[in-house]
Amino acid sequence: MKKNIGSVLALYPTPAVVVGAMNGEKPTWTLVAHVGIIGHDRVLVSLAAPHFINGCIKKTNKLTVNLVDEAMLPAADEAGAVSGAKADKSALFAYSMGENGAPVIEEAPLVMECSVVDVYNTKGFESFICTIDATYVEEKCLNGQGKIDYDVLKPVLFEFPTYSYLKTGEVLGKCLSFKKGN
Numbered sequence: 001m002k003k004n005i006g007s008v009l010a011l012y013p014t015p016a017v018v019v020g021a022m023n024g025e026k027p028t029w030t031l032v033a034h035v036g037i038i039g040h041d042r043v044l045v046s047l048a049a050p051h052f053i054n055g056c057i058k059k060t061n062k063l064t065v066n067l068v069d070e071a072m073l074p075a076a077d078e079a080g081a082v083s084g085a086k087a088d089k090s091a092l093f094a095y096s097m098g099e100n101g102a103p104v105i106e107e108a109p110l111v112m113e114c115s116v117v118d119v120y121n122t123k124g125f126e127s128f129i130c131t132i133d134a135t136y137v138e139e140k141c142l143n144g145q146g147k148i149d150y151d152v153l154k155p156v157l158f159e160f161p162t163y164s165y166l167k168t169g170e171v172l173g174k175c176l177s178f179k180k181g182n
Contacts, residue, residue, distance in 0.1 A: 013157035013166050018076050018093070019045055020064040020103040021056040026090035027103035028053050031080025033158035035065065038129065043114065046127040052084035054126050061116040062100050063130065066093075066108035068156045073165060076156075100133045109153050111136045 014033045021028060030053045034046035045065060047054055057063050068076045075092050082089065094106040098113040105111060114130035121127070141153040150168065157166040 009160070012161070013159040016068040016073075016076060016156045016158040016165060017045075018066040018068060018072075018079050018105060018108070019047070019053060019057075020066060020093075020095070020105060021053050021062065022060055022101065022103060023053075023056045023084065023090070026088065027093075027095055028056055028084040029079040029089050029092055029103075029105075030084065031068075031076050033160065034125075034127075041131060042117075043112065043130050043132060044120075044127050045114075045130060046125050049121075049124055049126050056084075057116060057128060058119070060101065062102040063114050063116065063128065064098060064102045064104055065112040065114060065130075066105040067110040067153070069109050069154055070156060070167070072105070072107050073156055077165075098134060098136075104136060109138045109141050110148065110155075 015035060017032050017035055018029050019032045030047070030051060032045060032047060036044045038044050043065065045063065079089060079092055095103040096106060098104045098111070100113050100115060102113050104113065112132050113134040113136070115133055116128045116130050118129040119126055120129060137148055141149055143149040151171065154168050157168060158164075159166055
C-alpha cells in the first residue's frame, strides 16, 4: 500500500556539480544539485533566484558544469556554503579558461562548458537552459572507445531530504537487457 505524502520533489539523488561563471576578472563558484537533461543537446541548471552567481551568468550567458567526485567534495561543499556576495570564492579551485570564456575547474573529472540560451523562471528559482559547447573529461575516465566510464569517474550524488552526499554504486545491468525470456 502506498501513502500519499503530498507534492514532494522525489527525483533524488542527483549529481552534485559546481557551477562556475566569471565575476568580472575572477571566477565564482556554487554547488548545485538541481541539474538535468532536457534533450540530447540541452541541460538545465536551476538556481535559487537570490544566488549571487545568477547575475554573473546573466552578464556573460556562459557557465561551466563541473561534475564533483569524492576528491573535490570538501571544496565543492564549501562553494555551496558561502555566498559569492559575501566572500571571494575564486581561489577555491585551480582553474583554466574554457574556449567559450567560462572557468573550468582543473580537478573536476568532467566539465561541460555551456552557453545559456534561455532562462525559465518559477517561484523563487531561475533555471538556465544551456547548450553544451564543449565537454572535457580526464583521460583516465574514458574507456577504450573514448566514451565516459562512470565506473571510473564515480560522480558524487546529492540527496535533498537529508542533505546527504552519496557514492555511486554497482552496475545492475545494461539498459534494455531485462526482457522477459532472456
